[in-house]
Amino acid sequence: MRAFTCGICDSPLYFENSVCVSCGTNLGFSRDRREIVPVDEGGRWIDPDGLVWHVCDNLNLSGCTWLAPLEGGACSACDLTRTRPSDDDLTGLSQFPVAEAAKRHLLVELDTQGLSYVSRDDDPEFGLCFDMLSSVEENVVIGHEDGVITIDLAEGDDAHRVKVRVELAEPYRTMLGHLRHEVGHYMEFLHVRGDRIAAARELFGNEEASYPEAIERHYEQGPPENWEDSYISTYATMHPFEDFAETFAHVLHITDTVDTAASYGLLAIDPSAFSSFRDLVTGVWVPLSTALNQINRSMGALDLYPFVIPPPVLDKLEFVASLRT
Helix, strand or coil: CCCEECCCCCCEECCCCCECCCCCCEEEEECCCCEEEECCCCCEEECCCCCEEEECCCHHHHCCCEEECCCCCCCCCHHHEEECCCCCCHHHHHHHHHHHHHHHHHHHHHHHHCCCCCECCCCCCCCEEEEEECCCCCCCCCEEECCEEEEEHHHHCHHHHHHHHHHCCCCCCCHHHHHHHHHHHHHHHHHCCCHHHHHHHHHHCCCCCCHHHHHHHHHHHCCCCCHHHCCCCCHHHCCHHHHHHHHHHHHHHHHHHHHHHHHCCCCCCCHHHCCCHHHHHHHHHHHHHHHHHHHHHHCCCCCCCCCCCCHHHHHHHHHHHCCCC
16 A cells, blocks of 8 residues: 555545545545545546546445545445445444445555456446445355355454454454455456466366365364465365465455555565565565564564465465466
8 A cells, every 4th residue: 555645735644534634635536546636625626637536425424535437426446335234224334434445445456466357337247246244133154256245344343353363263354354365266266267277276276176065174174284384374275265365365465565565665675676476475575574573562462464474375376466467
């Protein structure tokens, strides 16, 4: 995530800012220009090509700061949400902004990495969309199927999420992590075809293996012995699909954190100087994450990146990173 500044007073901004706290200017995020821009009193911004953009209609509902092409309309990020909590579900609505903020962050990452997708409007059968569901009155299973990513909004509640993380003995669990993992399933479905299938199977295993059997085996027997030698997490051991999705999520974990560190002047070398993702991981990410873990420990917090990357996982990361354009 790059460092943003106000176009009026040059004060630092965060990606989520809708108002500059220094000068009071109303703001909007231009996805096309990847900039936070000032909007007028009517919530409008005119881009260099003369096109008029408007504050997203969901600003007050989900805190969306992105600009929409039509007045009173939704932005390209909000258009991807197929289902949201009902107006009378106050708990779900209170959790909704957390999920939407993470989704917007994810979309910027996909844009940055050149990872293309097709929306549900353009492909009603397999296009990407998000069902942001409230588990207040129903059981919600986080997952992906044919382009539909389902998210349990309760994961936006810190207490709930930490409780689940502890129950499942997970080292890491965030809303953004869920989205990165689930969109990884979609990206495999979309981009791992033709000649790439053979290479993927060599690294991750045969994706045609029974998924229900894999789930049953995983939750009855746990991960295989010495799983740390070949996988990034215990969940990755369950099935080749999950190994790919976990690896995809870690590519985004790494690239986004490295890019943010570079944007804030914390790196002595430009990440783009590395010709391979493997070299970026070993040359930048490992020492950076070690330092960040130590900083977190200095604050009495959990490690920022509580994972170890063995050589076989480096191969998997390199393959997933090669899908980027």
